[in-house]
Amino acid sequence: MAQSPLFRRVRWFWLLLALPALPMLYAVFTGRADAADLLHPSGETSVRLMVLAMLVGPLCRIVRPGRILRWWMARRRALGVAAFCYALLHLAFYAVDMETLPAMLDEVPLPGIWTGWVAFFAMLLPALASNDAAMRALRRGWKRVQQFAYPAALFTLVHWGLLYYEWVPGLIHFAPLALVHSVAFIRSRQPRKVFAA
Amino acid sequence: MKLPLSVLALSVAAFALPGVASAHGDVTCHGGPKAGWKNQETLKAQLTGEGWKIRKVEVSKDCYEVYATTPEGHKVEAFFNPASLAKVIVLRRGQVIYRAPGH
Numbered sequence: 001m002a003q004s005p006l007f008r009r010v011r012w013f014w015l016l017l018a019l020p021a022l023p024m025l026y027a028v029f030t031g032r033a034d035a036a037d038l039l040h041p042s043g044e045t046s047v048r049l050m051v052l053a054m055l056v057g058p059l060c061r062i063v064r065p066g067r068i069l070r071w072w073m074a075r076r077r078a079l080g081v082a083a084f085c086y087a088l089l090h091l092a093f094y095a096v097d098m099e100t101l102p103a104m105l106d107e108v109p110l111p112g113i114w115t116g117w118v119a120f121f122a123m124l125l126p127a128l129a130s131n132d133a134a135m136r137a138l139r140r141g142w143k144r145v146q147q148f149a150y151p152a153a154l155f156t157l158v159h160w161g162l163l164y165y166e167w168v169p170g171l172i173h174f175a176p177l178a179l180v181h182s183v184a185f186i187r188s189r190q191p192r193k194v195f196a197a
Numbered sequence: 198m199k200l201p202l203s204v205l206a207l208s209v210a211a212f213a214l215p216g217v218a219s220a221h222g223d224v225t226c227h228g229g230p231k232a233g234w235k236n237q238e239t240l241k242a243q244l245t246g247e248g249w250k251i252r253k254v255e256v257s258k259d260c261y262e263v264y265a266t267t268p269e270g271h272k273v274e275a276f277f278n279p280a281s282l283a284k285v286i287v288l289r290r291g292q293v294i295y296r297a298p299g300h
Contacts, residue, residue, distance in 0.1 A: 034252060034253075036252065036264065036272075097272070098272070103270060103272075106270070107272075107290060110289070110290045110291065110292060111291060111292070112290040112291030112292070113290055162290075162291035163290060163291050165288070165291065
C-alpha cells in the first residue's frame with residue numbers, strides 16, 4: 001500500500017527523535033561508557049522532549065498558530081512518547097548500574113530516587129494513553145490522564161535538582177514551560193474585549 | 198482537576214527538599230598545590246583495601262572525586278583531599294552521608 005507523504009514525514013520525525021539514543025547505546029554496548037555515565041544524558045534528553053511536548057499547547061493559546069506551531073502541534077504526541085521512551089532508557093541505565101533489584105529497592109527511600117520513580121509513573125499514564133484507541137476509550141477522561149504530565153514535570157525537576165546538587169540547570173530547562181503557562185493563565189483571566197455594534 | 202493535582206504534586210515534592218545536599222561545586226578539599234598531590238593509583242589501592250569498588254576517579258577542583266560502591270553496597274560520590282587522601286565528603290544520591298569535621 002502506498003504511504004502518504006504525511007505518514008512518511010512522521011516516520012522521519014520518529015527516526016530523528018531516536019537519534020540521541022544511538023550514541024548512548026553504542027557507548028554502553030561497546031564498553032566506551034558505563035551505564036552510570038549515561039544517566040544524565042538520557043534523563044536530560046527526556047526532559048527536553050517533555051518540555052517541547054508540553055510547551056506547544058499553551059503557546060497555541062497565546063499566539064495564533066502559524067505554520068511552525070501547527071507543524072509542532074502535529075508532533076506533540078510523538079515528542080511526549082519519545083520523552084517517556086528516554087525516561088525508560090534512563091531507568092534501564094539505572095537498573096544496569098545498580099545491578100540488582102534489592103539494591104534498587106534499597107535506594108527508594110532516598111528523596112533523589114523516589115522523586116524519580118514518582119515522575120516516571122506519572123509519565124507512564126499519559127504515555128500509555130497517547131494513542132487514538134485510548135483517546136476514544138477514555139473520552140473526556142483522556143485530558144485528565146494527559147494532565148499527569150504536570151506532576152511528572154515537577155517531580156522530574158526535583159529529582160534532577162537533588163541528584164545534580166544544583167537547581168539552575170533544571171530550572172533553566174523548565175523555565176520556558178513556566179513562562180508560557182503563566183502568560184496563558186494571565187491571558188485566560190483577562191476580560192475579552194467587547195466591541196459595540 | 199488541574200489545580201488539585203498540581204497542589205498535591207507540589208506538597209509531595211516539598212517533602213523531598215529537606216534532604217538537599219550542598220551544591221556539588223561547593224565542595225573544596227584544601228588540596229594545596231598539585232605538586233604535593235599523591236597519585237590516583239594510591240587512592241584507588243587505599244579504597245580497594247577498605248572494600249570499596251571503584252568505578253572512576255577524576256579531579257574536581259582541588260579534590261579527587263571518586264565514583265564508587267562502598268563496602269555497605271551504597272553507590273556514592275566521594276571527595277578526597279588529594280594531598281593527604283583523607284575523606285572529605287561522601288554523597289549518596291543527593292544526600293550527605295559523611296562530612297569530615299571542618300568541611
